[in-house]
Amino acid sequence: MRWMWIDRIVSFEPETRLVAIKNVSLAEEHLHDHFPADADRDALPIMPAPLMIEGMAQTAGILVGSVNRFREKVILAKIVNATFEVEVGPGEIIEYDATLERIDGNGASTAGTVRRLRPPETEWEVIGRVDLIFSHIDHNLAGLEFPEENFVFSDNFRTILRAAGLEDIAEA
Amino acid sequence: MPDTAAMNRDEIFTHVQSVLEEALGADEEEITLDASLTGDLEAESIDFLDIVFRLEKTFSTPDKPFKISQGELFPENLMENPEWVKDGQFTEAGMDMLRERMPHVDFSEFEKNPEVNKVAETITVKSLVDFIERKLNQ
Structure with missing residues (x-):
C-alpha cells in the first residue's frame, strides 16, 4: 500500500488554495478493519478520521511546499483543530479544500474544509474542518541533520502533480 | 475587528489569554501575567509558531496589519x-x-x-x- 491519501488535485490557486479529492473504495484494507463485524453488529466500513486528517495534511502540505517550489521539507507539526460531523463510507468522495493562512521561514498555517459527495447525489456537503501547522524542519531543528534530498515530496507526490498538469510547479 | 490602536493593557491581556487558550489548550485561570509559556503552560517550540500566527490574526486590522518578523518575539x-x-x-x-x-x-x-x-x-x-x-x- 502507498501512503497516498489523496487521489487527484482538482483546483490550485498558487500560494492561496489547493483542493484535492479522494475516492473511498471497499478495496481498501483499512475499511474492513474499521470496523469489522462482531457478535453484536454487522461490519461498518467507514473512512477513519485520522486518515482524513492525513488527507488534508497531504493537500495542505503540497500547497505549502509549492510556495517554495518544494525546496523546503514541509512536515506536519500540529493539528490545530480537527472536527468531523459525519462518517464517510465506500463509494463516496472526500474533498479536501485547503487555504494558506500564513507562511514564513519557520513554517505555515493552513485552514481546511472537508466535504463529501455521495453518488448519486450531486451536492457536496461540508462534513468537517481541519486546521494545521507545518514546520520547515531544516529551519527549526537546527543541529539535527536531515538528508539533503527532499524526502517529504517524493515520486508519489510528483505522480499526483503530473496527473493535475502541475508538474511545472515543482523543481526538476 | 478590534480597534487595536485604542486597546489598553487589560484588553490586550484578554486577547492574549484567548490566543493561549486556543494555541495551548490552557485554562483561562492558568493564564496569569506571571505564567511562563514553556514552564507553566507547557508550550513546545512549534506552539510558538502557532502563537505568532494567532497574534498576527488577532491584532491585525484591515488598515494596519500586525506583522511579527521571524525572531522578533521569540x-x-x-x-x-x-x-x-x-x-x-x-x-x-x-x-x-x-x-x-x-x-x-x-x-x-x-x-x-x-x-x-x-x-x-x-x-x-x-x-x-x-x-x-x-x-x-x-
Missing part, C-alpha cells in the same frame, strides 16, 4: 555567535544582545544563572502583553 539562532554563549551560559555580551532583541522580556531573575537552554522559560504572558502593547503604539 529568540532564534542564539548559538550563532560564539561571543554570546560560553559553557552553556550566556556571556555578558549575550545578555546585552538578549536585552536589546527582546525588550519585552524581564531578564532580572534569569541573568543570575543564564543557562541557554532555559531562556525560553523567561517568556511569560506578561512578555507577550508588553510586546504587543509596544508594537501597537509604534
Whole structure:
C-alpha cells in the first residue's frame, strides 16, 4: 500500500488554495478493519478520521511546499483543530479544500474544509474542518541533520502533480 | 475587528489569554501575567509558531496589519555567535544582545544563572502583553 491519501488535485490557486479529492473504495484494507463485524453488529466500513486528517495534511502540505517550489521539507507539526460531523463510507468522495493562512521561514498555517459527495447525489456537503501547522524542519531543528534530498515530496507526490498538469510547479 | 490602536493593557491581556487558550489548550485561570509559556503552560517550540500566527490574526486590522518578523518575539539562532554563549551560559555580551532583541522580556531573575537552554522559560504572558502593547503604539 502507498501512503497516498489523496487521489487527484482538482483546483490550485498558487500560494492561496489547493483542493484535492479522494475516492473511498471497499478495496481498501483499512475499511474492513474499521470496523469489522462482531457478535453484536454487522461490519461498518467507514473512512477513519485520522486518515482524513492525513488527507488534508497531504493537500495542505503540497500547497505549502509549492510556495517554495518544494525546496523546503514541509512536515506536519500540529493539528490545530480537527472536527468531523459525519462518517464517510465506500463509494463516496472526500474533498479536501485547503487555504494558506500564513507562511514564513519557520513554517505555515493552513485552514481546511472537508466535504463529501455521495453518488448519486450531486451536492457536496461540508462534513468537517481541519486546521494545521507545518514546520520547515531544516529551519527549526537546527543541529539535527536531515538528508539533503527532499524526502517529504517524493515520486508519489510528483505522480499526483503530473496527473493535475502541475508538474511545472515543482523543481526538476 | 478590534480597534487595536485604542486597546489598553487589560484588553490586550484578554486577547492574549484567548490566543493561549486556543494555541495551548490552557485554562483561562492558568493564564496569569506571571505564567511562563514553556514552564507553566507547557508550550513546545512549534506552539510558538502557532502563537505568532494567532497574534498576527488577532491584532491585525484591515488598515494596519500586525506583522511579527521571524525572531522578533521569540529568540532564534542564539548559538550563532560564539561571543554570546560560553559553557552553556550566556556571556555578558549575550545578555546585552538578549536585552536589546527582546525588550519585552524581564531578564532580572534569569541573568543570575543564564543557562541557554532555559531562556525560553523567561517568556511569560506578561512578555507577550508588553510586546504587543509596544508594537501597537509604534
